[in-house]
Amino acid sequence: MTTVTTQSDVRRHELADFLRSRRERITPEQVGLPRGRRRRTPGLRREEVAQLSAVGVTWYTWLEQARDIQVSPQVLDALARALLLDPSERSHLFALAGSLDPTPHAPCPSVTPALRAMLDQLGPIPACVQNSRYDIxxxxxxxxxxxxxxxxxPPEDRNCLWLAFTHADWRAAVVDVAEVNRTIAAKFRAAMAEHLAEPAWKTLLARLEAESAEFREVWARHEVVGQGTKTKYIRNAHVGLLQLQHTNLWLGPAAGPRLVTYVPVDEESRTRLERLERLEPRSTRSPLSTAAV
Known part of the structure; x- marks a missing residue:
């Protein structure tokens, strides 16, 4: 009889081994627990991790036994804190669990201090760094x-695709939002071909399909579009209509991070971007009326 090992089986066993290895390296003193005289377990006991994470002992034991159970991002967050995971280990934990980190802390190596300074100096031209999954x-x-x-x-919602299909302000600012969203979904599908098995990509897709009927309809078309430059029209709530040339500058391989800029096409758009840059902090400002468009 041949046993077939699925990808989910492999991931669960990797997760179990990882949790066990992290548990065994932590001393009780590191997390404020007494050592006791009869401790034979290297590091923490399972019940201690469960106590620190506010989860059931049986449930945590099942995790270390690679049982097929569901684990929420909130529980993974608690486990990461209890096990004193560093940013790389935390990212690995969420990847093995096939879950999106609700509070990611690991910095992107492509976003160096020099690149952040360049983004600031490009103002008033809007500019950002995105990865191929459209995370900002x-x-x-x-x-x-x-x-x-x-x-x-929150950081987990700073994703162009998510905002395009779920955020009211973002959608209101995009002229011809239906066509623009159809295009970005097609670009996402083309990019995802190289990342079909990656948890972060599958998690984003699942969130979109659960939240947006529009996305489900567009996604079902199986359209694909490559990256490119084009003129975009954005109706900003504070300064009015902007005509901008959208450009991608790749920071590495074409599937990796990219610098995205929106250069004004005309003088009026440049003037309005300058006004946008000079806006007071959001706590003291209010949108202009539509008469400014």
Missing amino acids: LAYNTTYGRLLCDLDAL
Whole structure:
């Protein structure tokens, strides 16, 4: 009889081994627990990890036994804290569990201090760094105000595809939103061909399909489009209509991070971007009326 090992089986066993190895390296003193005289287990006991994470002992034991159980991002977050995982280990934990980290802390190696400084100096031209999954990794002041208030969003929601299909302000700012969203979904499908088995990509796709009927309809078309440059029309809530040339500058291989800029096509758009950059902090400003468009 031949036993077939699935990819999910492999991932569960890798997750079990990883949790066990992290548990065994931590001393009770590191997490404020007494050692006791009869401790034979290297590092922490399973029940201690469960206690620190506020989960059931049986449930955590099943995790280390590679049982086929569901684990939420909130529980993974608690485990990462209890096991004192560093940013790389935390990212690995969520990847093995096939879950999106709700509070990612690991910095992107492509976003160096010099690149962040360049983003700031490009102002008032809106500019950001995105990866091929459309996560917004870094951005300057003008880009942060271009389509919605990015500073007000949690890091896990700073994704162009997610915002395009679920965020009211972002959608209101995009002229011809239906066609633009159809195009970005087609670009995402083309990019995803090289990442079909990666948890972060599958998690984003599952979130979109669960949240947006529009996305489900567009995704079912199986359209694909490559990356390119084009003129975009954005109706900013504060300064009005902007005509911008969208450009990608790849920071590595074509499937990796890219610098995205929105260069004004005309003088009026440049003037409005300058006004957008000079806006007061969001706590003290209010959108202009539609008469400004």
